[in-house]
Amino acid sequence: xxxxxxAAVVVLAAGEGTRMKSKTPxxxxxxxxxxxxxxxxxxxxxxxxxxxxxxxGHAREQVRGHLEEHYAGTRxxxxxxxxxxxxxxxxxxxxxGRTPEGTVVVVCGDTPLLSGETLRALADTHAADGNAVxxxxxxxxxxxxxxxxxxDGSGAVTEIVEHKDATDAQRAIREINSGxxxxxxxxxxxxxxxxxxxxxxxxxxxxxVLSILREAGHRVxxxxxxxxxxxxxxxNRVQLAEARALLNRRLIERAMLAGVTVVDPASVxxxxxxxxxxxxxxxxxxxxxxxxxxGEDAEVGPNTRLKDTRVGRGARVDNTVADxxxxxxxxxxxPFAYLRPGTNLGARSKxxxxxxxxxxxxxxxxxxxxxxxxxxxxxxxxxxxxxxSVFVNYDGEAKHHTTIGSHCRTGSDNMFVAPxxxxxxxxxxxxxxxxxxxxxGSLAVARGQQRNIEGWVARKRPGSAAAQxxxxxxxxxxxxx
Numbered sequence: 001x002x003x004x005x006x007a008a009v010v011v012l013a014a015g016e017g018t019r020m021k022s023k024t025p026x027x028x029x030x031x032x033x034x035x036x037x038x039x040x041x042x043x044x045x046x047x048x049x050x051x052x053x054x055x056x057g058h059a060r061e062q063v064r065g066h067l068e069e070h071y072a073g074t075r076x077x078x079x080x081x082x083x084x085x086x087x088x089x090x091x092x093x094x095x096x097g098r099t100p101e102g103t104v105v106v107v108c109g110d111t112p113l114l115s116g117e118t119l120r121a122l123a124d125t126h127a128a129d130g131n132a133v134x135x136x137x138x139x140x141x142x143x144x145x146x147x148x149x150x151x152d153g154s155g156a157v158t159e160i161v162e163h164k165d166a167t168d169a170q171r172a173i174r175e176i177n178s179g180x181x182x183x184x185x186x187x188x189x190x191x192x193x194x195x196x197x198x199x200x201x202x203x204x205x206x207x208x209v210l211s212i213l214r215e216a217g218h219r220v221x222x223x224x225x226x227x228x229x230x231x232x233x234x235x236n237r238v239q240l241a242e243a244r245a246l247l248n249r250r251l252i253e254r255a256m257l258a259g260v261t262v263v264d265p266a267s268v269x270x271x272x273x274x275x276x277x278x279x280x281x282x283x284x285x286x287x288x289x290x291x292x293x294x295g296e297d298a299e300v301g302p303n304t305r306l307k308d309t310r311v312g313r314g315a316r317v318d319n320t321v322a323d324x325x326x327x328x329x330x331x332x333x334x335p336f337a338y339l340r341p342g343t344n345l346g347a348r349s350k351x352x353x354x355x356x357x358x359x360x361x362x363x364x365x366x367x368x369x370x371x372x373x374x375x376x377x378x379x380x381x382x383x384x385x386x387x388x389s390v391f392v393n394y395d396g397e398a399k400h401h402t403t404i405g406s407h408c409r410t411g412s413d414n415m416f417v418a419p420x421x422x423x424x425x426x427x428x429x430x431x432x433x434x435x436x437x438x439x440x441g442s443l444a445v446a447r448g449q450q451r452n453i454e455g456w457v458a459r460k461r462p463g464s465a466a467a468q469x470x471x472x473x474x475x476x477x478x479x480x481x
Contacts, residue, residue: 004120004127007051007102007185009044010092013037013109014057014079019236025059026234027109028066031244032251033271033289036234037063039112041071042272046116047105047123053092054109055079084203085179086195093189100185103127106206107180110234112243113250114180118225125223126182132218133188133210135160136180138228146176147207149222157220160207175224178231181206182223187213247272255282260294268301277313295329309339312347325357328364346381360391363406375399376418380406386430387412405440 017026027037034042037054044052056063057079067074077095079088089106093099103123107114118136126134135157137149147160148170160177161170191209199205214220225231234240251272252265259278262268267284273291280294283301288294292306295313300306302319309322312329319335325343327333332350342359345351349362352369360374363381368374370387376399377391383404391402392415400418404410408422411430422428423440432446457466 004103004123006047006049006105006123006182007100008092008096009047009049009052009105009107009119010089011037011040011044011052011054011107011109012085012088013040013063014055014060014082014088015110016058016082017110017235020240021237025063027063028059029234029240031112031240032247032269033273034112035066035070036112037067037109038070039272040107040109040114041067041074043114043116043119044105044107047119049105050102051075051096051100053077053095055088055092057082057088082203084197084201085206086192086204086208089188089206090192090204093192099189102185104183104185104188105181106183108233111178111180111231112234113230113232113247115230118227118230119180121226122180122182122223125221129221130219131182131221132184132213133220134182135210135220135222136178136182136225136231137175137222138178138225138231139174140176140228141174143171143174143176148173149175149177151175151222155221157210157222158214160210175222177207178225179233180231183209184218187218191216263301280311304334377402377404377416379404380408380424382406383408384410386410386414386428389414389416392417 013027015026020026020029028035053075054067055077060078064076067076075095077091079091103126105119105123122134122136135149145163147162148166149157150159150161150170152158188209191212194212195204195208197204210220229246232243234243248269251270252262252268255276256262258276260276261281264284268282268286270288271290274288275293277294277296279297281299285303286301287305290308292308293310294300295311295315297314298311300311300317304317304320306322308324309327311317311327312331314330315327317327317333320333320337322339324341325339327345328347328349330348331345336354337351338356339351340358343357344361346362346364346366348365350367350369351357354371355368356373358375360377362379365382366379368385372385372389374391376393383406389410393399402416402418403421405422405424405426407425410428411432413431414428415433417433417435420434420437422438425441426438427443428434428438429443429445429447432444434444434446438444457470461467
């Protein structure tokens with residue numbers, strides 16, 4: 001635990017975000033598998049604060065429910081009316097029930113690129129410099145439209161000047177305000193009581209606390225973010241997409257530096273919760289989502305989408321969609337396979353071309369190579385399921401289970417009508433509809449006897465192309481004889 005552990009982190013997430021033009025609250029829009037506010041909460045938790053409070057307002061029940069579901073232990077404070085950032089922080093301190101003794105970090109709920117490392121540097125700078133308040137700033141290529149950080153000769157911040165109010169000299173400053181701050185908790189609480197509302201919006205501005213504390217003789221400092229892109233806030237869907245691209249690149253670079261080969265980073269998308277082992281290979285057009293894990297030497301893609309799926313070491317997954325599945329070591333999946341929730345493929349097994357599986361356990365070395373549906377089933381080891389097989393698991397009211405043993409060979413175009421059990425080492429004939437249990441080592445044949453009706457085409461389809469072809473074939477046969 002850091003010696004500079006904050007007394008509290010306050011996340012401002014009460015705004016409506018009208019420029020998103022969405023029924024979804026702005027802070028609940030997602031990038032890389034987390035909501036915007038979720039990214040901020042995750043970064044804040046890296047500081048291990050004594051208290052973490054998210055200020056909610058617009059769609060408060062929806063935002064609060066999201067936090068309770070995904071970020072248990074996070075407290076919320078309600079800002080009934082959007083009366084400014086200073087008012088929002090006051091609501092957070094009221095929720096705590098006492099004035100925090102120590103550092104209070106205030107962050108915006110729409111800054112998903114902000115890292116815990118940068119927040120830690122802010123808290124450390126705040127403590128080391130003995131500031132009353134420390135601003136997280138950034139040096140940007142183009143500071144147009146941003147509030148400029150003005151410093152004195154000692155490096156202390158004298159003021160934050162908005163672009164419209166800045167002189168030409170101040171407009172040349174590239175260091176800008178991020179809207180993220182570290183405060184002395186006691187001084188913050190006192191200064192918030194002095195913030196006025198005599199401005200064009202009639203709101204309590206948190207930035208007014210800086211001038212109040214400086215005029216009282218306290219030092220105001222700044223901590224410069226290493227990457228100015230971390231402070232980017234999201235106000236519309238264009239910015240949401242830009243942030244998604246930046247975060248995705250960060251995640252992919254982190255994976256590559258850890259030993260993962262990503263053949264075309266521009267066409268691969270990953271969530272923050274995805275994990276990799278070294279020497280795995282990700283091919284173009286691949287999406288890795290949720291709690292997906294890619295094992296050592298595995299190759300995934302191209303054109304594959306995996307969600308909450310575990311891929312074993314040395315497995316090959318090609319042109320596949322999988323959700324909540326387990327793919328064993330050295331297993332082969334695809335191309336064009338669909339693994340639905342509950343699928344568990346054993347080591348060296350195969351789910352081949354145009355194979356769909358759901359709630360199925362497939363044993364080591366077992367193959368389902370082509371054009372088949374396997375649902376609600378258990379298949380043993382080293383069994384081969386013939387092409388175009390269907391596990392008939394639904395009777396219109398309930399799902400039923402099929403069990404096929406080890407070292408079985410089932411014929412092509414089989415229907416397995418559940419509930420049914422096929423014993424170890426059994427065979428089934430091609431074209432069979434299996435409705436009864438098959439004992440171990442048996443051959444099951446369940447199909448009608450073939451009957452050929454000679455001359456049927458000539459009688460029933462006279463003059464047709466088929467009839468003419470049959471007549472020609474008969475003539476050729478007579479000639480040969």
